[in-house]
Amino acid sequence: MPEHKTLAATGNSVVAEAMRQCKPDVVAAYPITPQTTIVEEFAAFVAKGKTHCEYVTVESEHSAMSACIGASAAGARVMTATASQGLALMWEELYIASGMRLPIVMANANRALSAPINIHCDHSDIMGARDAGWVTLFAETAQEAYDNTIMSVRIAEHPDVLLPVMSCLDGFITTHSIDRVSVMDDESIAGFVGDYEPQNALLDTDNPVAHGNFSGLGGPYFEFKKQQREAIENSRAVIKSVGEEYSALSGRPFDVIETWGMEDAEVAVVVIGSTAGNARTVARHLRADGKKVGVVKVRVWRPFPYAEIAAALKGLKAVAVLDRSESFGAEGGPLFLEVRSALYDLAERVPVVNYIYGLGGSDVKLELIEQVFTDLADIAAGAAAPAGLVYLGAREEA
Amino acid sequence: MKWDISQMSEWTYKDFPPAAVIPEAGNSHYYITGGWRSERPVRSDEKCTQCLLCWIVCPDTSVMVADEKVVDFDLDHCKGCGICAQVCPVDAIDMVPEGCDLPGVK
Numbered sequence: 001m002p003e004h005k006t007l008a009a010t011g012n013s014v015v016a017e018a019m020r021q022c023k024p025d026v027v028a029a030y031p032i033t034p035q036t037t038i039v040e041e042f043a044a045f046v047a048k049g050k051t052h053c054e055y056v057t058v059e060s061e062h063s064a065m066s067a068c069i070g071a072s073a074a075g076a077r078v079m080t081a082t083a084s085q086g087l088a089l090m091w092e093e094l095y096i097a098s099g100m101r102l103p104i105v106m107a108n109a110n111r112a113l114s115a116p117i118n119i120h121c122d123h124s125d126i127m128g129a130r131d132a133g134w135v136t137l138f139a140e141t142a143q144e145a146y147d148n149t150i151m152s153v154r155i156a157e158h159p160d161v162l163l164p165v166m167s168c169l170d171g172f173i174t175t176h177s178i179d180r181v182s183v184m185d186d187e188s189i190a191g192f193v194g195d196y197e198p199q200n201a202l203l204d205t206d207n208p209v210a211h212g213n214f215s216g217l218g219g220p221y222f223e224f225k226k227q228q229r230e231a232i233e234n235s236r237a238v239i240k241s242v243g244e245e246y247s248a249l250s251g252r253p254f255d256v257i258e259t260w261g262m263e264d265a266e267v268a269v270v271v272i273g274s275t276a277g278n279a280r281t282v283a284r285h286l287r288a289d290g291k292k293v294g295v296v297k298v299r300v301w302r303p304f305p306y307a308e309i310a311a312a313l314k315g316l317k318a319v320a321v322l323d324r325s326e327s328f329g330a331e332g333g334p335l336f337l338e339v340r341s342a343l344y345d346l347a348e349r350v351p352v353v354n355y356i357y358g359l360g361g362s363d364v365k366l367e368l369i370e371q372v373f374t375d376l377a378d379i380a381a382g383a384a385a386p387a388g389l390v391y392l393g394a395r396e397e398a
Numbered sequence: 399m400k401w402d403i404s405q406m407s408e409w410t411y412k413d414f415p416p417a418a419v420i421p422e423a424g425n426s427h428y429y430i431t432g433g434w435r436s437e438r439p440v441r442s443d444e445k446c447t448q449c450l451l452c453w454i455v456c457p458d459t460s461v462m463v464a465d466e467k468v469v470d471f472d473l474d475h476c477k478g479c480g481i482c483a484q485v486c487p488v489d490a491i492d493m494v495p496e497g498c499d500l501p502g503v504k
Contacts, residue, residue, distance in 0.1 A: 099417065099418075100417045100418075101416045101417035102417075162416065162417075199416075200415070200417075200419045200421065207421075208422075208423035209419050209420060209421050209422075209423070210419065210420040210423070211417070211419055212418075213418045213419070213420055215418050220406075220409065220411075220414055220418075223409070223410065223411035223414055224411070224414065224416075224417070224418055226411040227411050227414065227416055227417075230411070231416075
């Protein structure tokens with residue numbers, strides 16, 4: 001059985017710790033707020049000889065992901081971390097990493113995108129990259145950030161998957177707040193993640209292969225995309241089984257969604273990331289007043305758990321989806337579009353409303369979540385749902 | 399050949415190695431690309447001084463040499479770029495219009 005140690009630590013600090021325990025062969029990274037302390041602390045582990053790793057200091061995130069791709073194709077276990085503009089600068093490489101089926105694991109410290117310049121939390125960075133073919137996990141807490149990092153390695157390297165995995169944690173709220181975290185001993189983590197046995201490694205000179213090949217002019221590009229779809233669909237079962245195995249090791253439950261109060265809830269809030277804690281706190285107060293409210297937290301964003309979402313929200317009188325990013329010109333935020341689509345096949349229609357909140361780190365006060373639950377109670381009682389999406393807490397004209 | 403691609407045009411997504419990896423080295427030799435050519439090099443043995451400049455500059459290693467002498471062009475892979483004709487100091491190579499008459503051309 002593993003040895004557990006409880007720390008007071010930031011999300012970034014335990015992501016760096018998890019990276020060290022997963023023993024990557026190569027880390028190529030570039031610092032960017034609010035991710036910087038991940039790679040800073042990991043670099044310190046390398047400098048102090050606490051892990052044997054080729055740490056590549058690059059001149060940009062474009063180069064960071066390029067170096068990760070090269071190293072992964074060579075056959076190395078590769079990890080990195082980024083945020084916001086850094087993720088945006090990695091754009092083309094994100095698609096190359098997934099298209100080349102390279103099991104790179106990357107932490108992303110969710111932060112707003114410019115302009116205006118802003119360094120605080122929202123999910124615009126990852127939501128823009130949602131179609132890049134990466135398996136994507138979300139953490140609410142530093143604990144989940146630690147756990148997700150370790151599980152990511154197993155998911156990425158599973159022979160049925162072989163896709164890059166992004167492990168997201170909310171900028172500053174989770175990356176920099178000191179939280180209570182239970183970490184396990186090195187040996188247990190090493191045993192859990194195992195050794196990486198690469199397929200088609202470029203450094204396997206006895207079996208020379210070519211990576212990054214051309215597939216145009218009527219070639220099978222279309223077939224390769226179908227392979228990627230199959231791989232990410234395969235990841236659903238792999239995520240569940242890795243999660244079960246990790247739960248047994250850690251003693252902490254894991255599933256693709258986490259529900260609170262959904263056994264008899266009449267209305268619910270669907271949320272990703274750190275705001276789930278705020279939502280549960282408000283829901284707990286409302287429960288004390290006899291209100292049947294629930295919270296659904298999405299832990300796995302890609303592949304999107306549409307069946308689990310539909311099962312959790314079936315029969316509800318009203319549902320609110322909280323989006324911490326915009327999809328300008330779409331009917332709502334990215335999470336809203338997914339959730340409402342997941343509910344479409346239900347025989348009975350569930351009213352769903354969308355709130356955009358917390359962009360650029362704007363404060364997610366409990367009163368705002370209370371307002372959402374009040375709106376839901378009104379809709380459940382027959383009131384009209386707010387027309388269109390609501391900018392929750394934005395200053396309004398008097 | 400370790401990797402039989404003769405039926406590749408019939409393959410489904412389950413048959414291709416993941417990620418468009420080519421699991422065998424050097425097999426581009428079997429991929430006939432001469433059909434991309436619109437002009438074909440024709441060498442005059444009488445004019446040719448065997449300086450081998452065409453062999454040096456050919457970007458597709460399609461100038462075939464035996465016993466240090468140019469003997470032919472590899473028309474399965476020559477793209478007809480005409481660099482050989484351009485550099486030939488004695489104008490021994492002419493570029494002539496090509497018809498798509500090669501067997502096995504894709």
